[in-house]
Amino acid sequence: MSYVDRIIQQVEEKDGDEPEFLQCVKEVLNSLRPVVESDEKYEKAGILERLVEPEKSVVFRVPWVDDQGRVRVNRGYRIQFSSSIGPYKGGLRFQPNVNSSVIKFLGFEQIFKNSLTGMPIGGGKGGADFDPKGKSEAEIMRFCQSYMTELFRYIGPDTDCPAGDMGVGAREIGYMYGQYKRICGSYKAGALSGKGLSYGGSIGRMEATGYGAVYFTQEYFKTIGRQIKDTVFAVSGFGNVAWGVVKKIDELGGKVVTLSGPDGYIYDPDGVTGEKIDYMLEMRTSNKDCVKDYAKKFHAEFYPGEKPWGKVKADVYMPCATQNEIHEEDAKRILEEGHSRILIEVANMPTTQEAMDLLMEKGVTVLPSKAVNAGGVAVSSLEMVQNAEHLSWKKEEVDERLHDIMKDIFCNIDKAAKKYGCPGNYVAGANLAGFEKVADAMLCQGIC
Numbered sequence: 001m002s003y004v005d006r007i008i009q010q011v012e013e014k015d016g017d018e019p020e021f022l023q024c025v026k027e028v029l030n031s032l033r034p035v036v037e038s039d040e041k042y043e044k045a046g047i048l049e050r051l052v053e054p055e056k057s058v059v060f061r062v063p064w065v066d067d068q069g070r071v072r073v074n075r076g077y078r079i080q081f082s083s084s085i086g087p088y089k090g091g092l093r094f095q096p097n098v099n100s101s102v103i104k105f106l107g108f109e110q111i112f113k114n115s116l117t118g119m120p121i122g123g124g125k126g127g128a129d130f131d132p133k134g135k136s137e138a139e140i141m142r143f144c145q146s147y148m149t150e151l152f153r154y155i156g157p158d159t160d161c162p163a164g165d166m167g168v169g170a171r172e173i174g175y176m177y178g179q180y181k182r183i184c185g186s187y188k189a190g191a192l193s194g195k196g197l198s199y200g201g202s203i204g205r206m207e208a209t210g211y212g213a214v215y216f217t218q219e220y221f222k223t224i225g226r227q228i229k230d231t232v233f234a235v236s237g238f239g240n241v242a243w244g245v246v247k248k249i250d251e252l253g254g255k256v257v258t259l260s261g262p263d264g265y266i267y268d269p270d271g272v273t274g275e276k277i278d279y280m281l282e283m284r285t286s287n288k289d290c291v292k293d294y295a296k297k298f299h300a301e302f303y304p305g306e307k308p309w310g311k312v313k314a315d316v317y318m319p320c321a322t323q324n325e326i327h328e329e330d331a332k333r334i335l336e337e338g339h340s341r342i343l344i345e346v347a348n349m350p351t352t353q354e355a356m357d358l359l360m361e362k363g364v365t366v367l368p369s370k371a372v373n374a375g376g377v378a379v380s381s382l383e384m385v386q387n388a389e390h391l392s393w394k395k396e397e398v399d400e401r402l403h404d405i406m407k408d409i410f411c412n413i414d415k416a417a418k419k420y421g422c423p424g425n426y427v428a429g430a431n432l433a434g435f436e437k438v439a440d441a442m443l444c445q446g447i448c
Contacts, residue, residue: 004048020104024108029048032048034420050442051108054079057077057078059075061073061076062130067136076151077103077128078125078160080154081104082111084122084438084441085115086114086121089122089377090123091194092126092162092163093167094168098128105323106165109123110377111434112435113374115437116433118405119378119382130143132172144175148175148176149183151180161190163193166322173193173194176192177191177195202380202392202398203393204402208244208379209375210243210244210248211399211402212374212378212379212405213244213245213320213373214252216367216371217367219407227252228252229253232254233314234256234257234258234314234318234340235256236319236350237347238260238261238294239284241347242321243277243280243281245346257269257314264291264304265302265303266292292304310330310336314339319345321347323348328358334359341363343367345368346373351366365426368430371430374409382402415433420432
C-alpha cells in the first residue's frame with residue numbers, strides 16, 4: 001500500500017464520522033502523491049501522519065444568559081493544526097452547523113492556505129454552534145464574552161491569532177477582544193485580527209477576501225487573454241465575502257447577475273451595481289438571512305429554494321457562500337448549460353469531490369478556494385504586523401500588498417502544477433505549493 005493510501009486509510013478509521021474533514025484530507029493527500037511518494041524522506045519523517053493530526057484540539061462549553069434570564073449552553077472549538085511556519089492563524093465561525101468535522105476541515109485547509117500567502121503563519125480554526133441571527137446585541141455580547149473566557153487561555157500574538165469568519169464580524173471580534181483585554185490586563189492587539197479601526201484593526205480587512213479573490217482571478221485571466229471588464233459572473237451568497245467580490249468586479253467593469261441565500265437565489269440581468277451593492281450590507285446586518293428582499297426592492301427575479309449553478313448564463317461561476325454548495329447534479333447542469341468553463345471557488349471547499357471530479361474531467365477550469373480566498377488571512381496577517389509595529393498603514397499600501405500577495409500565490413501554484421506534471425491543474429498546484437514550505441519546515445525542525 002502506498003504512503004498516501006495508508007494515511008488516508010488511517011484517517012478513515014480514526015475520523016470516519018467526520019465527513020468534511022475526510023473529504024478535505026483525501027483531496028489534499030491525493031494531489032500530493034507526486035512529491036511525497038517520490039522521496040522516502042517524507043514517509044520516514046512521518047510528515048503526513050503529523051499533518052493530519054492537530055497539534056492541539058480544544059472543545060469547551062459556552063454558557064450564557066439570554067434576555068429572558070434563561071441559561072443557554074453552546075459548544076466552542078479551537079483547533080490548532082500546525083505551527084511549523086508561524087503562530088496558528090485562522091478564523092472563528094459562529095453557525096449552528098459548526099461541529100468537529102467542519103472545524104477540522106477548515107483548520108486543515110488553513111495550513112496550506114496560510115503557507116501560500118508567504119506570511120509566517122500556521123494553520124488553525126475555531127468557532128461555536130451558536131447562531132447570532134435573531135439574537136439581541138446584549139445576547140451576542142454575553143455569548144462572545146463567555147466564549148473568550150475559555151478561549152483566552154490558548155491564544156496570544158505569538159501563539160494563536162484568531163480572526164472572524166461566518167457569523168463573526170467586527171462586532172463579535174470587538175466583544176471578544178474587550179473580554180480578552182479585561183482578563184489579560186494588557187493591550188495585546190495582535191491576539192485577534194479583524195478588529196475595528198479605532199483599536200488596532202487594518203484598513204481593507206473587511207474587503208480583503210473578496211478583493212483578493214478578484215485579484216487572483218485577474219492573474220488567471222491574463223493567462224487566457226481575458227479581462228474582468230465585460231465578463232459576466234454568477235455569485236452565491238450575499239455576506240461579507242460576496243460583497244467584496246461584487247464590489248471589486250463592478251469597479252473593474254464586470255457584471256454580477258446573481259446572489260443567493262438560504263431562501264433561494266436572485267437573478268438581476270442589469271447587474272448588482274451602485275446602491276444594490278450598498279444594500280447587500282443592509283441585508284447582512286438585518287440578520288434575516290434572506291435574499292428575497294433584494295428581489296423585492298430592485299425588481300429582480302427570485303427563485304425560492306434554488307441555487308444559480310447551471311441555471312443562468314454566465315461566463316464565470318463564483319461560489320461565495322459555504323462548503324459543499326455545488327453538488328454533482330449542479331455540476332451536470334453547469335456542463336449542460338455549456339456557457340461557463342470556469343469555476344472560481346471563493347467559499348471554503350464549496351464543491352463536493354464528486355462535482356469537482358466531474359467538472360475537471362470535462363475540462364472546466366477550477367481555481368481552488370485555499371488559493372482564491374487567501375486574501376482574507378493575508379490581510380489579517382498584515383494587521384498583526386501593523387499591531388507589532390504600533391502603526392496603521394494607509395489603504396493604498398494594504399491594497400498594494402494584498403494585490404502582490406495574490407499575484408505571487410497564482411504564480412507559485414501555476415509553477416508547482418507544471419513542476420509536478422499537472423499543468424493547468426490549479427487544485428493540485430495549490431496543495432503542492434502550500435505543502436512544500438510546510439514540509440520543509442517540519443523536516444528542519446525534527447520530530448515535534
